[in-house]
Amino acid sequence: MKMLSTLPTPRSTLSRFSIPSTITTFTSHSQTLPQASLTTSPPHSQILSTRHSLLSRNLSAVDLVRSHLTRLRLTEPHLRSFLHLPDDQTLLTQAHDLDRRIANGEEVGPLAGVLVAVKDNICTSDMPSTGGSRILENYRPPFDATAVKRVKELGGIVVGKTNLDEFGMGSTTEASAFQVTANPWDVSRVPGGSSGGSAAAVSARQCVVSLGSDTGGSVRQPASFCGVVGLKPTYGRVSRFGLMAYASSLDAIGCFGSSVADTGILLHAIAGHDRFDATSSKQEVPNFLSHFDSTSSLESKPLKGLRVGLIRETIEDGVDAGVVSTIRAAASHFEELGCSVNEVSLPSFSLGLPAYYILALSESSSNLSRYDGIRYGNQVYADELDSLYGDSRAKGLGSEVKMRILMGTYALSAGYYDAYYKRAQQVRTIIRNSFKEALDQYDILISPAAPSAAYKIGEKKNDPLAMYAGDIMTVNVNLAGLPALVLPCGFIENGTAGLPVGLQMIGAAFDEERPQSFINTCKMGELLRVGHIFEQTLENGRFVPPIVADSVE
């Protein structure tokens, strides 16, 4: 009740979007800055407000791109989020084209003018795609990943390829072959990983939304570290075609945004069956976008009846005390929204980490075999075939990748398969079942997204086990193939600004999009709606890092 009393006065959707607050910060029209009272207002959809501004001709796409480029020049030298940026003219040409089409009254796609960053392990035909690996330096795919293709078809403008740990293998971007990305909240800290570039880019408003990939938490952990919304969809919801495979049975393309609405809108754009990915789901993508424009009419207990389970094993020893207290506060917030919150034990939770690493590394040892220097990528010329293979891979792949390939190869070797791979698959089944049971009792499960806030660059670089342990919160979700949404829910004290802490919400398969009309009385676990309401009602719910705070508000 206390929280609800601090809710901002309800505004009609339209009036809210008629104030292009975010957009104005991209331009120099500071006279239209909203009044101070809005600075603590909850995050709103930049996609919807941009669209409104563009269509109502309050803003041109060219201005939008120009202010984007200005901001990029200010922030990128500190952050190094991007591995590749197209030249300014490429973006301006697309913006001109959009302005012309709007001026002509032509239909524009739902992502028209939305600036999208793409993780560099997702193929783009018009930009290099390296996967953060030296072996694919300057590699240019002949096709767009299905997710990228859909973004482009709906009008999105790809503003660059973001940094990552090589082929997604890491939790900090320190394993990138090219550069380390800094955390916009504290540039001495890591942004998380492997999708650290995509998370940092959204956090520092270097783009509106971004695509990442999540094999064991690679979207959710950096979302938590960078204070942005990160969504890992149900396995099979988004086509993996064009995503450089790390561990095929766990990989999912995910979305980042500065609000749940933007993240959900991006998911809606890229979700759906794809005939080029046999593991993509044929389940229809319902229209869940209506969730995001109805918060103005919130009841006093908008999540009344929702059963929330706080996973006990995720707030026990080994988890930062500040993280635990922030998550407990988030749990209280859920109660205030009308939910029942109970602790739930998933005894198999701790089994997930070793099982995950065995399966992920086994699959990766196979998936990365194609980087052999024969057909594409960097080749070290050698007189003999075996040396050509050996030298090309020795020089082209980083040490973390090599270590994982070696471990995965070992786990799949004759005589070890049953003890490792097969056993890990059995654990996977146990975990899947225990989640299913828990999600029969609870509509959503919550936990921290990571055991700590962002740590210092270099802090865990030489301690891989400590880094792997950081994945404990997220890997089980991949093993079970479930959707999970991470959104910032508070801060841990760190100097002036504090470091954001992410709350992970786990739903049943395909719950990230289940429309309200779909829900029977007991099943209300649709993640995006719940996340949206949580975010919109959270006190001090705007997470803008100091590096861009001046220009954003």
Next chain:
Amino acid sequence: MSYTILKTFQFHPLLLHPTSILKRRNRFLYSTTTKATQTKVPTSTQSKKLDKIPKDYEAVIGIETHVQLSTFTKAFCNCPYNYGSFPNSSICPVCMGLPGALPVLNSKVIEFAVKLGLALNCNLAFDSKFDRKQYFYPDLPKGYQISQFDVPIAASGFLDVDIPLEFGGGHKRFGITRVHIEEDAGKLMHTENGNFSQVDLNRAGVPLLEIVSEPDMRNGIEASEYAAELQRLVRYLGVGNGNMQEGSLRCDVNVSVRPIGQEKFGTKVEVKNLNSFASMSRAIDFEISRQVQLHSQGQEDQIVQETRLWEEGSQRTITMRKKEGLADYRYFPEPDLPSVILSQEYVDAIQNCLPELPEEKRRRYEKMGLGMQDVLFLANDKNIAEFFDATLAKGADAKLVANWIMSDIAAFMKNEKLTINDIKLTPEELSELIGSIKGGIISGKIGKEILFELLAKGGSVKEIIEKKDLVQIADPVEIEKMVDKVIAENPKQVEQYRGGKTKLQGFFAGQVMKVSKGKANPGLLNKILLEKLNSKS
């Protein structure tokens, strides 16, 4: 740079980027640099015939056959496959193993696998899956081959074979261990004198069925007949062209020898490079002789587990590579493809549409009273069998049709180097022709003439008979006139005949036939001729 590579592969496949240039290395070569290491085998064993294999040894032979499926597109992408196309002209991100590309199963592959599985009397796996078989080789774009490991789509079947009479005849049943689906690899092209190799990925991803036999064969003939029957089956089912020269049907045989009575198998040797059934049979018999000889000289320890290559030129097998322990392919389930679930309805539908198979055909022909030689000739070639059956369907007599096909038609095809599909004669007309002779409309001699015209030019029997006025003359009055004419024109011969030189009857018959332009009914002609010649004596 990688951009250029792609371009190179897609548009200028022969201007190869250095990435596909590899120094030759002995162990990867199929020929020229690998020297035969087994020099002890005297050349005389080459000519050893089957019956010369000492009676106290027994050979055990198992065969792994790779059958390329003739689906329109490859197993996991939309590229078509045509043998002999320009290198790297039929490739895409999937079959090139580009980053981010994923396999999607062509459902036709499953249909073909089920067809062959049923035809081989196998048990089908209603829930099978794909696995990755991992190894590095430049013709394998992904670093693994999509295959089936522990759950093949079909297993535990058998294949019935009739051994040709010239090899002793008899009916044999050979066990089928398993049938599984996998994808083909590309091809390495070793330049003749250069020191690099080029990669052609056209064949990469083409669907294959690997058929593993039980070790049931005992000599080269049994093995080659097994393979030939498999080829027939593939062609009858329409799942592949079974062409050995093009590599659409590839057989690797495992040969071991053991003293009769010994239960344990001897060390098995794999023999490759068998490009025809004849070379397969000869290669196996050579290999058996080689091993028996080593056995009988007490040198069985010289028989090592290895892969040997059949050399057509020298008619012997030579060492290609020794096996260095068991290769570890690190199989694990392919995570990019869902499992393959078959429904009973699906299987039933395929079962109900199976054509008559060679074995069934042979038994049916046998029941018609045809000899085994005829049965094998007719049933062994799907097209000939179809021609034969179509002719029968028009009402012709089986034995007569068989005779025509096996004699004049076969001879014509052989001379002209044509297949039965190339000749102009249709089953309808063959049936008509046989009927016309049987019904006395034309003589057998005229029939043959018509046959050759039909074979070469086509047309209908009726038309030819009409156009050329070939209808047999069966009118006694007309024939009598011709007989009278011939008798009148040859008084000298008549005198000789009547003087006892009755052999001259043939001369008169020939003359009358000539007058009738071959159309006189021979029976009637002879009857009237004899009457006339004898009456005035």
